[in-house]
Amino acid sequence: MGTEPEAAIGTEPKRRALLVWLLLSAITLGYLALDWSVDGHGAYRASTVVTTVAIVAALVKVRFIFREFMRVRNAPVLLCRLTDLWVLLIGAALLGSYFAGMAVH
């Protein structure tokens, strides 16, 4: 059952995979621009905005990896919801830790 061929594997899934890869790579390169926007010459500067954007962008990438590369998109709804929940959990934990640390110190 799991090996039923998707007719001859058409170009459609391959194109989709490539598009996703391009998007993820673009976000990765976008990080460089993000950092350049705040860093001084040679010295890095703290920035809550950059940190938050970086974390959110990472979560977007993670969700794409789940849904497209790991094929959760074609998985039962339970797994879709579970991985979405995980993205939220990870986001909450990371952002929470960051802001809690900022608040305490």
Next chain:
Amino acid sequence: MTGASMTGASMTGASMTGASMTGASMTGADTTSDGMTGPPAGSPLSRFAWHCRNNPKRELWFAWYATVIFYIIFFVVFFPVTKAEPPPHPWWSDAQVAAWFQQNHHGLLIGFGIIFAVAGMTAPQNALIAYSMRRMSVSRAFAYSYLVMYSLSAVPGLLLLCVVLSVGAMQTGLDPAATHWLFDFAFLSYIGTMGVFLVGSLVWMLAILLDKNRVMPKWFGYLNLCNALTEVVVAPAWIFHTGVLAWNGLISWWVNMVVFGIYTGAFITLLRNLIRREDFGDGPLPDLPSKAAGGNTPHGNTPHGNTPHGNTGAASLAGTAP
């Protein structure tokens, strides 16, 4: 051997009856679906005695209960009684260490005295886990090597700390530097040697993943990998006196403990399921009785099922397999 002369059905019947008594608080079921006689009605004590005499799985249940009871004793002794866990700080001065020994003097001696008395209970636990591997379709070498590894690892993994801290508590007149030496030795040997469990975890993982008898679910095989990896995470305790990678650090100890706790809870539950499912045969283990009946298993038992074929392992999430 006793199973050989009985049919599979009556063995399952006996195991279900046996489980219904000894596992009564857990299964809540009390079925004798094939007419096998269970214990005669009577007081719990007389039914217990009947099981001790007649239940073919009594040794397995004994080992399982020894495991559970040992972990309870271990938890009580190590946490509130001796206060060895959560571990005290590695960065303490001699004076602070001496004060800790003084404050916990009685707790240490009484607590570890108890541990020395019951440490033998780790043997049935190792035996039961090795038994699970013998029941698998893989080579017996897995079971035996696990048994040897975990038996030996009880020395640095448990006993050394108990001995050394007991010595530290007894020797009240020692030079503070010497006491501090005992303190460091105890905790480093206990926490820093997590690696002795690492290879054993990998052995069990490999056995589970290669097994065709569905003794343990594959997800538990992968959980063994998680457990092994967290043991690697503890290794930096030898390097760091302070911070998150110290022997009591957020990462090396606290996060580690969460993983270990989940892992231990999982294997205790799965070993119980194994005993309930055991048919003393050589082939794939049957499913749990409630699962075989097509009912819902209580959440937390076997989240991804022990289904017969790899593909239909997806069945629990994917619904009916075509």
Next chain:
Amino acid sequence: MTEIARAEQPETAGQPAAVGQPPAGESKPARVVPGQPDMWVLVLFEALAFTAYLGVYLYHRAADNASFLQSQAQLSPWLGTIDTLLLLTSSLFMLRCVQASRAGQVRAAMVNVVVTGLLGVAFLGCKVTEWVRLARAGHGFTSNEFFTYYFFLTGIHFLHLLIGFVTIGVLVYQLRRRERRSQEIVETCAVYWHTVDLLWVLIFSLLYVVR
């Protein structure tokens, strides 16, 4: 864009498709769990474990952000970006491998998985280069708090990557079998590999990008 359409519809319909069954009247492929469901336990568990480590890092970073920033400036954002692109590309090829394997195109699958492995090796090389570069500049595991986190996180990720190579080996073994090849195991190994990529995406953003 039929593939998107058929995936979108069951979700936007507001009700789960009868799990495993295509909606009535349509012959869409059933929704299947990618790989063994058991592997997903590992994936989600490890994701949480890494989140815990990363959360601890973020929390402590706030205590001494200035010193962390200074140390972070020693990292090379270019090398980090290359690392990420290498793993993302390896994931792309792993996906292509699974697609080819599902279609029964074993040769194509084999080529794709070999490229995946090579890109993984390239990542390893890049990582080791970075570590050596940092060590030569005097920054080690015990240098300061930032570098403790850096080497710890990249080190534990490195270990996961090494395990990834083992799964690639298992995958190749499955592809080479003519009879009784398990597509499920192929996909299971792929899911693990993508997890290695996923974890790196998180680590990269928190070690290299956040300020």
